[in-house]
Amino acid sequence: MVIPIVEPNTCIRGCCTSSSIPLHLPPSSYSLLSPIARGAESVVYEGTLNGHKVAIKKPVLSLSQHINDFHKQLQLLCKLDHPGIATLIAAHAKPPNYMFFFKLYQSSNLGHKLHVEEWVPTVNDALMITMQLAKALQYLHNLGILHRDVKPANILLDINLCPRLTDFGLAEYKSDIKEVSLENWKSSGKPTGGFHKKNMVGTLIYMAPEILRKELHTEKSDVYSFGISINELLTGVVPYTDLRAEAQAHTVLEMNYTEHQLTAAVVSDGLRPVLASEDLGIPSRLISMIQKCWDANPKSRPSFDDIVNELDFIMEHRKVKNVEDMHIRPCNLHIDHHVDMTYQESISWSTQGELLVGNASSATDPCFRTWESYDEPLAYRPILSWGSYATCGRREAMEDTHFILPHICNEKDVYAFGIFDGHRGAAAAEFSSRAVPAILQNLGFTDSPANTLVEAFLRTDTAFRKELDSYRKSNRCIQKDMHPGCTAIAAIVSGNRLFVANSGDCRAVLCRAGNPTALSKDHVASCLQERERVIRHGGQVHWQVDTWRVGLPALQVTRSIGDDDLKPAVTAEPEITEHALCAEDEFLVMASDGLWDVMSSLDVINIIKDTVKEAGMCSKRLATEAVERGSKDNITVIVVFLRPVSTAERIY
Ligand SMILES: Nc1ncnc2c1ncn2[C@@H]1O[C@H](COP(=O)(O)OP(=O)(O)OP(=O)(O)O)[C@@H](O)[C@H]1O
Numbered sequence: 001m002v003i004p005i006v007e008p009n010t011c012i013r014g015c016c017t018s019s020s021i022p023l024h025l026p027p028s029s030y031s032l033l034s035p036i037a038r039g040a041e042s043v044v045y046e047g048t049l050n051g052h053k054v055a056i057k058k059p060v061l062s063l064s065q066h067i068n069d070f071h072k073q074l075q076l077l078c079k080l081d082h083p084g085i086a087t088l089i090a091a092h093a094k095p096p097n098y099m100f101f102f103k104l105y106q107s108s109n110l111g112h113k114l115h116v117e118e119w120v121p122t123v124n125d126a127l128m129i130t131m132q133l134a135k136a137l138q139y140l141h142n143l144g145i146l147h148r149d150v151k152p153a154n155i156l157l158d159i160n161l162c163p164r165l166t167d168f169g170l171a172e173y174k175s176d177i178k179e180v181s182l183e184n185w186k187s188s189g190k191p192t193g194g195f196h197k198k199n200m201v202g203t204l205i206y207m208a209p210e211i212l213r214k215e216l217h218t219e220k221s222d223v224y225s226f227g228i229s230i231n232e233l234l235t236g237v238v239p240y241t242d243l244r245a246e247a248q249a250h251t252v253l254e255m256n257y258t259e260h261q262l263t264a265a266v267v268s269d270g271l272r273p274v275l276a277s278e279d280l281g282i283p284s285r286l287i288s289m290i291q292k293c294w295d296a297n298p299k300s301r302p303s304f305d306d307i308v309n310e311l312d313f314i315m316e317h318r319k320v321k322n323v324e325d326m327h328i329r330p331c332n333l334h335i336d337h338h339v340d341m342t343y344q345e346s347i348s349w350s351t352q353g354e355l356l357v358g359n360a361s362s363a364t365d366p367c368f369r370t371w372e373s374y375d376e377p378l379a380y381r382p383i384l385s386w387g388s389y390a391t392c393g394r395r396e397a398m399e400d401t402h403f404i405l406p407h408i409c410n411e412k413d414v415y416a417f418g419i420f421d422g423h424r425g426a427a428a429a430e431f432s433s434r435a436v437p438a439i440l441q442n443l444g445f446t447d448s449p450a451n452t453l454v455e456a457f458l459r460t461d462t463a464f465r466k467e468l469d470s471y472r473k474s475n476r477c478i479q480k481d482m483h484p485g486c487t488a489i490a491a492i493v494s495g496n497r498l499f500v501a502n503s504g505d506c507r508a509v510l511c512r513a514g515n516p517t518a519l520s521k522d523h524v525a526s527c528l529q530e531r532e533r534v535i536r537h538g539g540q541v542h543w544q545v546d547t548w549r550v551g552l553p554a555l556q557v558t559r560s561i562g563d564d565d566l567k568p569a570v571t572a573e574p575e576i577t578e579h580a581l582c583a584e585d586e587f588l589v590m591a592s593d594g595l596w597d598v599m600s601s602l603d604v605i606n607i608i609k610d611t612v613k614e615a616g617m618c619s620k621r622l623a624t625e626a627v628e629r630g631s632k633d634n635i636t637v638i639v640v641f642l643r644p645v646s647t648a649e650r651i652y
């Protein structure tokens with residue numbers, strides 16, 4: 001992208017100059033589209049500059065000091081040019097608009113990648129990221145610049161997952177540092193002032209003990225933050241969160257309280273996060289390097305020159321020895337799944353579900369884009385972050401399954417989520433959790449999202465019953481009278497459109513302007529309409545014990561995948577609801593009936609309101625609360641935030 005430079009290319013004060021980066025832009029050359037992130041000091045937007053997609057960082061300028069800071073940051077950014085550092089393309093440094101234009105890095109930041117997308121890197125991925133980042137910091141230190149805010153949220157990833165260090169909001173020339181820090185502690189009160197404390201929840205855990213003791217920042221303080229960040233990359237664990245696994249810090253208040261104790265433990269007791277383990281193929285020298293980086297004594301920490309040399313050695317050694325690359329953690333570690341083995345012996349229903357529909361990930365057919373929201377380029381675009389939690393609860397066996405499928409057919413703005421609640425065994429739920437996403441991928445955008453969802457449910461049901469039949473005929477490892485089934489709910493978010501398909505009694509709720517909107521209706525025999533439909537299709541309904549039930553198996557639900565002894569009365573055909581999302585939509589909650597048995601939609605919304613705004617933590621809190629309230633069933637929860645959540649309430 002070539003942007004003409006208008007001379008004199010300086011900011012309004014004349015303190016920032018550059019020969020290659022334009023510092024004032026005609027207003028017609030750029031536009032702000034949707035916000036990507038709201039930080040403490042800025043809002044980052046996706047936007048365009050001369051027709052190209054860019055990231056636009058617009059600082060919050062509420063004090064004159066903030067304008068000084070902008071100029072300082074711009075002077076610094078103009079000097080930087082390194083493949084490990086986010087590229088500044090242009091800036092606008094004239095009132096009333098102060099903006100930085102960066103290259104847009106599409107693969108989000110490392111914190112999001114690890115904890116929201118649950119990305120599991122291979123050893124080589126991890127080594128490459130570590131090396132690139134070390135080289136970027138080596139480059140800065142050679143220029144006499146300290147970054148002072150190294151953490152995964154400030155490490156962007158490009159499409160090749162190469163890291164790009166960003167956020168120079170706290171960066172300083174080492175030579176200026178004495179003066180600045182004294183001034184900082186006094187005037188702005190960083191990091192002890194009330195406001196900053198609130199916003200430092202995320203940063204504190206990366207701060208070296210000497211910084212927590214309010215001593216001066218040196219190169220070695222960046223080394224410490226680097227060590228903590230790389231260990232987080234290797235373990236996939238937000239530093240110290242494992243400490244609170246039992247205590248379950250759910251609210252910001254609780255978090256702040258623990259942060260206080262944490263600071264004391266890091267400074268006085270030498271507490272550090274749990275170190276990555278060698279078991280999963282991580283080179284032992286990399287692990288010892290991390291330990292040296294977070295040594296309590298700054299003088300004992302290596303410099304980035306030392307670190308780059310050591311990494312060179314580790315990588316060369318792997319190459320010579322031809323060490324096999326592998327993932328550094330098993331994928332999907334967080335789900336406590338117990339598979340019901342009573343009748344399925346050696347059949348893996350999940351694998352069957354995947355195999356049956358062909359290898360979805362290799363779907364190479366170009367997808368035809370017929371999904372309507374793409375015709376409206378200016379339509380509202382929600383920004384999603386999601387998490388899930390699944391627990392057996394008080395049951396012996398886990399019969400719930402779920403899937404999360406971001407970026408269907410590599411489309412950035414298209415996501416699918418689904419939950420399956422098995423009955424009479426887990427087979428149907430296990431099969432469906434693989435088959436439904438695979439079919440969605442395979443169908444791509446050839447039909448409307450609503451039709452695609454219906455098709456996915458029906459095809460999964462047919463495929464599962466056929467498979468079951470062939471097992472029965474071949475007399476292999478299945479009892480003749482077993483008719484497993486599952487209820488199913490799935491959602492597709494495509495641009496600003498939300499589609500929910502439901503068969504059975506899982507439920508989806510949207511929080512719109514603080515109030516619950518039901519996105520699904522339960523299909524149970526106690527519902528007159530459903531009872532009549534079952535009878536019309538040849539099924540039998542009777543009152544038994546306390547409620548209406550279907551057929552001999554006395555099923556309470558009237559729609560499901562599987563249950564082949566009750567077909568076609570108990571249909572797999574879902575009901576679909578469709579909504580246009582808008583700025584008032586805060587989040588979407590999907591859950592199996594184990595949650596809804598003990599909680600109303602309003603309860604769910606209120607609980608999320610006072611929980612740390614991290615989707616995984618919200619899901620866990622809801623499920624845990626449901627167990628506490630006496631739910632006797634398996635519980636699976638998926639929470640999807642539909643707009644950016646405040647950094648102050650995020651945990652990384
Ligand atoms: N060039 C970019 N491309 C894509 N996403 C970006 C880009 N720059 C920033 N972001 C996103 O915006 C987030 C915030 O950016 P940045 O850290 O620069 O802002 P900040 O206001 O200083 O935030 P903080 O609250 O961490 O101080 C990043 O974590 C990243 O997810």
Ligand SMILES: [Mn+2]
Nearest residue numbers: 039153154167
């Ligand atoms: Mn940041």
Ligand SMILES: [Mn+2]
Nearest residue numbers: 039041167169
């Ligand atoms: Mn910042």
